[in-house]
Amino acid sequence: MAQEAQIPALGFLTVVEDAEHGLFGGYLVLNLIGRPLEFHCTTPVKANRAQQILYGPTLAPYLYGEQIAQTLIRKGAVKPRAVFTDQAAVLAARQHVDVPLVLAVDESAPQANGETTRRIDPPQTVLKRFGWGRQPLAVDAASAADEQLVLDRLSDVAEDFDLLEPFGRIREAIAEASRN
């Protein structure tokens, strides 16, 4: 892991799937007023045929969490108080990093196929759900102790800090970087 500085910061990590190239991971570290401190993104990651067959339903947690998220978080120069993600599969990285990984649930996102509920956890992930203000959050049930840890670490963060907004920035940055 890169040398980590202790600066009040929050991490945001998401993975963008590109039909042609594969998966792009993006990791943005913000200070507590929302300004960017550092940004890391991966080159495209694509599972080969053997991985697709052999990992089966565990392929997503492997690629999103073990491969991409773990690598990105380890690249950070700043150790954030917590890393938020909008994809449950990323939580699989929690067992490989020593920072709480939290799923920020966007319940206002439009639902596909007219669904009225949104499935946030892949079948193999058991989530421990909680909330920060009106923002629904969840951690991997295997790391249930993270819930209190995260709430403590968010105690001095402005309550209107939008934990979902940074993911839009990451997606735009990934698109910008991939164009270069």
Place this chain on the structure above:
Amino acid sequence: MNFWEPRDTYADPAIGPTPADAFSPAPDVLPPPEISPPEVISYSAAELAVPCDIYPLGMQAALQRAPRFKVRTAVLNAAAPKVVSIPISRAPVKVRSFLFPALTEALLAKERGQQQPPPPPKPQPKPATPSSEGGQARDTRRVRMRPPRDIVKLEDRLMYLLEPPVETWLARESLSFPFQPFPYQLEGIAFLYPRTMAVLADEMGLGKTMQAITSVRLLLHSREVSSVLLVCPKPLVSNWKREFALWAPEVPVVVIEGDQAKRRFQWLLPAPVKIANYELLQRDQELVLAPDRHFDLVVLDESQRIKNRGSTTSQIVRSISRNRSWALTGTPVENCAEDLIGIFEFLSPGYLGNHMTPRQLGDAASEHVLRRTKDKVLTDMPPRLFRDVEIDLGPEQRESYRLAEEEGVLRLTEMGDSATIQHVFELVLRLKQIANFDPATGESAKLDRLKADLEEVAASGRKAIVFSQWVWTLQRLAKELVAFNPLEYHGKIPPKKRDGIIEEFRNNPNRHVMLISYGAGGVGLNLQFSQYVFLFDRWWNPAIEDQAINRAHRIGAAGAVTVSRFLAVGTIEQRIDEILREKRELFETIFSGTEPGRKLGLTQEEVFGLFKLKCPTGPIKFAA
């Protein structure tokens, strides 16, 4: 009968085989299945009267013999199956990393023992309970910064792209505002902030000043700049100082003024923002262009002042050492496309050229010019109601006008090729003055109409501003309109008295009219408490007229603003009005991408054509 009995026991020739018999197993080969006892079905002889013949063939004995099998053994010599192992390789994931200035600052501040970032707003108690109500109420229309195309380094592009939405940033930095900015103003800030070259060309009254100040404020807070020079017309210096105190109270501002020794000292002060006027730059040329003088950002207000590339002012501002160049103007094109080219010579010399068509100019400039109009961004702002008031001159005034025109045209005709465009302009001005007031009798059809309109304005307790291009016209109006308690604001009013006059007009309910010259009151005045604007005579240039109108029609206007454009029928004013309409078309061409309907500038032929005169040779640009 029982079907499971030996066949020969039910081969009753009298009955014969039943239909079910064909599907029954041979009882002597296979044991009867373990099923429930067969059901006994009885038929009467009458029912089963099927004829049947039995022949002895000896098959029964053959079926009772045990089968005999022969066994043959084959040896298989196949080798043991091979095992193929597929490694689940874990190729290392490549990562591109970008570190931003805020991180460096935070680390440095940490080393210094300072708290970074600045303390966020005091948090409110937050219930840590799961919610089924959905996420936080999110405004998805937030304004984000976009890196301009001329920023090519990926790290720089990402730096701007990853900044938070403008409103979030302003709120987090605890930057207070006297008023909540409009969304389009936030977009203006997002436009200016990342740009090294920018023209904010919003229509008058949309708050260019606030947008520029807030952008400067953010740049100072983020330490992207530390020294800013703002240049504006002299009458607007105090206005800028006030606006900085209003929109960026924590930012120290130094106004360059006073005698030379004082100014020399002020230029050396390490203040983050310095305000200077155009006129002063000429006097302080050596100071502002000193080799060790450098600014991170130079902002030109009313940048149409440098549209003439050959002017001393333009040459000086273009020579100032700087990293970023912003221009603020409500009239990027006053007369012709060259005005815009002149402004861009300050931003990026050679970026625009005379060889470009209006459409090419518009395309090239679009990345760096932000132009909004009230109609598009302030949909809830009170409307401007235009009235073209066509006024018939009275008999005496008409006769004076006719004589003057005939005499003038005759004189120009007699001059032949020696007539210059200056001669034509002199005649135009003379005729316009007569259209205002008859010099022989003092008759004025316009004045009569103005009085009538002002009576209605005063009776309703409202206020009006009246524009003219001549001070003497305004002074004459002041005498004639004394019943309305008018105030004057023009070049003959000492600058020190002007602010007091504005305040008097604003606060005294008995002051219903202010008489303003286009030159003195065209820019920088906030008269949004006026509901009526009268253009007693017309300026050459629609942009100047718009500036005048927008003194009243701007943010804060309480109601609709009625603009009355006086036009003396059958005079030179009507012919000029046609030219003004064409100039508006030019502006629309450059800023909306449509092709022009005609040539851009007013040619010498067209100026002479005002009087149906034959033009001397050679084109000349219109000089208004």
